[in-house]
Amino acid sequence: MGKTEGTPLRVIVAGASGWVGRELIQAIHAAPDLVLTGAVARGICGQDAGTVAGLPDPLGVTIRATVTEALDAGADVLVDYTKPQAVRAHVSAALNAGVSAVIGTSGLTAQDYFEIDAMARARSLGVAAAGNFSVTAMLLKRFSLMAAQYVGDVEIIDYAGPQKPDVPSGTARELAEALDNARQLPPTAKPVADILGPQEARGAVIGSVPVHSVRLPSYVLSCETHFGLAGERLTIRHDAGTSAAPYVAGTLLAIRKVRSFFGLRRGLDGILDA
Incomplete structure (x- = not known):
């Protein structure tokens, strides 16, 4: 499945201007x-990818309007940093062309990932996806999963600036789904159906984990996992x-690993273990 030793992996970046x-x-x-x-960015198609990226010299790679056009140049891995509503079509085009995919776009649902996994397995190709490709974000997830073995009450708060369109963030969504699967003790908090007042005040429930998204000026991307026990x-x-x-470093790791497995792997930790 990997490239011949010494032959570089051919990569397409969708979301090249981001x-x-x-x-x-x-x-x-x-x-x-x-x-x-290959490179894809509908709004600036026709420009050189190296020039847009700020390199001192052009790369000779023309930015295309669609993934399908970019695939014509040949590739081994498609990297997607676009929008959640576009990802499935991009990944489908890549898989149909025999190209593996790395998804850095946030905002996808569990159903989206389920369908992408099915597509990848049907074509015996790999797809790597993470709500956050940062190594320290991976550690947030790993440490939180460790805590979830001993504490049943957990909630997530994710922060971002006012223009971030997806809620919750990909980091928070992926973390909530993982905590829902890993939690071994039941929560003691009153069920949302039994509270007084607007249920939305308790946040969105992902799996069984409440998630609260804060979107305000001056906030950077952050995510907190809160655990509570009596008195602590x-x-x-x-x-x-x-x-x-940080996202670039993790994405490069995923590019190099994604052709070593079949189906979808979520989270940088799962990718590194491939």
């Missing part, structure tokens, strides 16, 4: 084992900072 996409193109260009063969509490927090570098 915050992560631009830095990812720079990183792929700098990596000796990767080569950019535990908070585990991840702050993303202002650079795309």
Whole structure:
């Protein structure tokens, strides 16, 4: 399934003009084992991907309007940092072309991932997806899952600026679904159906875990897991900072691993264990 030793993996970046996409193109260009063969950004199609990414010289890779057009140049892995409503079509086009996929786009639902997994398995290809490709975000998830073995009461708060369109964040959604599966003790909080007042005040329930999304100016991407026991509490927090570098590093790891397994793997920890 992997490339012949010494042959770079051919990569397409969808969302080439985005915050992560631009830095990812720079990183792929700098990596000796990767080569950019395609880039997608509908609003700036026709421009050179290297110029858009801020490289000193053009790459000779023209940005295309669609993933289908970009696939014509040949690829081994498609990386998607676009919008949740576009991801399934992009991944489907890649898988149909025999190309594995890495999904960094947030906002997908459990049903979306279920269907993507089915598509990937039907074609004996791998798809790697993470709500957050940061290594420290992976540790937030890992430490939270450890705590969930001993504490049944848990809630999540995710923070972002006012323009972030998806709620909850991909990090918070992925974390809530994992905690729902890992929790071994029942919560003691009163069921939402039994509370007085607007049920929305208790947040959205993902699986069985309440999630609260704060969207205000001056906030950076952050996610907190709150655990409570009688007389004590535990908070585990991840702050993303202002650079795309943490996401780029994890995405590069996923690109290099995604052709080593079949089906969908979610979360950077699951990808690294492949």
